[in-house]
Amino acid sequence: MATEKNLKHDELIHIGPEMAVAEADVMPVETGRFVHGTSLWRDAWRRLLKNKLAVVGLVVVVIVTISSIVGPTLIKRIFGFTPDYIPSHDPRLTQSFPPFTGPDGEFSWAHPMGTDNAGRDQLARVLQGGQISLFVGILSTFVSLLIGVSYGAIAGYVGGRVDNVMMRIVDVLYSLPYVIVVIVLLSMFRSQTPRGQLILLFIAIGSVSWLTMARIVRGQVLSLKNQEFVLAARATGVSNTRIIFRHLVPNTLGPLIVYATLTIPQIMLTEAFLSFLGFGVQAPLASWGSLASDGIQNIAIFPWQLIFPGVTMALTLFSLNFLGDGLRDALDPQMRRV
Amino acid sequence: MLRFIVRRLLVTIPTILVVISITWVLIKLAPGNFYSGEKPLPAAVEKIIREKYGLDKPWYQQYGKTMWSIVRHLDFGTSLRYQGQSVNTIIKRSLPVSAAVGLLAYLLALIVGITVGSIAALKQNSKWDYGSMALAMLGISVPNFVLGPILVLIFSLELYWLPPSRWGGFPSLNLVLPVLTLSAIYMAYIARLTRAGMLEVLRSDYIRTARAKGLSERDVVIRHALRGGLMPVISYTGPALAFLLTGTVVVERIFALPGLGNYFIQASLNRDEPLIIGIVAFIAITLLLMNLLVDIAYAYLDPRVRYQ
């Protein structure tokens, strides 16, 4: 008996995360239609590709991401501008030019998005803004995912008193007007360096967004906890940690991905408006939010200073949202759309 | 139900105190202070200032004093920056501004959002449906600090239809752009929520029964579907109000409105401790109360919900 247990032990873990999925592969569904052996993910991917809007969104997001990453370097190579380069050697150039215009009003390829009041190239700045916004968005989401998932999974799995206490804490934290507290936090602890400020931003944003993640995961774990495959794993002696992280968590991936796709744009917006208000990214770094804030000053005379960062941001968020919608539909067509 | 309300109210109080305490701690921990400017003050002057405002006392005394006057008299003290003005007065003065913009914005969002969303659900997959949902997507994606200035650009600076900024009292044309800017994202969100909610309800069995009874489609929708379909919108109101708050902050900045949000930002930048705490406490109370109201409304509207 003991040796048999050990044998099955490994097999079980190996097919552990897929066990809930494999059910669909192995057993025909009662409607009389035989399910072709596809995994949940392949099915979802297929559905996603069918959704044209989502595909367009995906393409745009990829384009924006790539441009943000390589753009500034390319521009430096071709034109010699960095996002914070001020052409202080020539007073004629330290002013705001409209797109594609040179110092004498002639057509020029140098600044497709124009320049700001100090002569800095807008395109480079917008791309840097993209770097920062996407960076903050994705990384913060990732961090809050890590914290939220662990917290929620443990709370849900252990249950009982521990779960109660953990969720009480979440409830209290949830009811705090967190943006207010975040603003206080950021205004109090302004860092000297732009890098430092970015890190503060991470901490501030990330420390709040994990709450909902934790709630979702906990809910999922609670409902999965008593399903048969968990009992089976337990019966063969799989350790608790393993059960949580190898078996339960992968099965919560669906709603998690969905929530993550909602969170990234939200975080990007939060970072943007914090920077807009002056609490986020500091000069000389440029974030879309801070660019917009600068741009508003001169909106009457140099509208392109606001319009380009604004439109780029809107476009990116637009695409992210379509992609998110598409992912939601693909992963669970029955789910309520918001 | 009554017990539920009372219990919630009771829980609110310690929560507020926790919020205030956390804020207080953050302010105290922060480097810098409200009186420093470009040049460091002479030590003697600084000592006098610190004595005057009780900043030389040990931290637990300061904490105790602050909390006591709050709990006892609801007195949040005097603003450190705005000489002589009590925090309570400032809040009283700026609240109507924020409230007017915020409530109008949400009301507009509800009216437009629910209507558009319902029609989209009823005419699923039609041009109206696709069009309005695309527009809604746009509304969610364009940040309010981009939308606002663009609206100003078009309607004030180019067309001269509306004043660009500043508070003009209530009601006045000055309200139009701020309210529109603030409401846009909620309009979009509510439209999508309504559509999703209505679609789900329209698929349900009891709607099939209603149709089998011979009711006209109009009666089916209005009498049977709407109630259930709007539930998600009601539950959204809670978090929406929280977001509305942050939106107000941005809008007040853009349009230079003397509201709570603007004062809050200024206070944060100025390290104006009493004012910060006062506004934070006020906002926290409002949020908690609003959430309670939403929960009550939900229980009232859905007879299956019963709180103990």
Added chain:
Amino acid sequence: MTSNGNLLEVKNLSTYFETDDGIVKAVDDISFQLKRGETLGIVGESGSGKSVTNLSIIRLVPNPPGKIVSGQVFFNGSDLLLLSNEAVRKIRGRRIAMIFQDPMTSLNPFMKISRQLMEMTELHLGHNRAQARAHAIRMLETVGIPDAEARADSYPHEFSGGMRQRVMIAMALSCEPELLIADEPTTALDVTIQAQILELIKKLKGKTGTSVILITHDLGVVAGMTDHVIVMYAGKIFERAPTTELFSRPGNPYTKGLLRSVPDPTAEQGKLYQIPGLPPDVANLKPGCPFAERCDYTQDICRCEFPPFVQLNADHYSLCHFAREVYSESGGTLV
């Protein structure tokens, strides 16, 4: 009043659904009649098309993705499928009423029971508030809701499953319809409650003379309640006969299989019989008889040619290449 004394006559009705996997022929060319005052049972497994048939009769098929592609449904002589939406609405609830399978989800959870009942008579009979309410309470009493006056203002979730179904029946019979369609009215209920509900339907039918179409997958239900039975499979009618005839002298292998599947409490402990295989994929039907793969009598012809609808008796029809043989085997005398 009607043609041949038939209250309802369905002719060549076909309802198809457009899905991602192709066109599903939920109901394919079926015909049957219902005489005034009779109870007709429609029996079949899930997916056989029995529910869709009834939704088609009152034109409640969700569109998209469903569509009634052809056929006629004569109710009291007029074809329901040709009527305008307005006209059909007037018939729904008033002259043809329907009750559904799951009373928990079929009643509006946000509306008081009284309101839901009053709606019917206010709409169809022109009652005012007071009349409608009095009528509603009367109906609730008729279906056996205790303390009807007080409980009328409750919400659906405050009733038990059996009570809810009684409320549905009360609602359906409010306007004294000529035809009641009951779509698996007892499937979601406990066995003891099932019996009560069926008794109730029987009693009410006796009182008001309503004709009833009873849809179910449970042969036991059919045995006690119906005059005629239709057996459906894969969207087609496989057998049609008076109830007693069907049970004692089935003329179709599928019916025989169904009858065999009903466990006999008096039989010795042995293996429970189950018709082998699963119902076919109605979106991709192979040529020939849909039941061929699972049938005990299958021959080559069954797999290639669609079976004929054979008349075995005055009132007994069967869709099978070997209908006559099967019928004789069961002890029937051919005509």
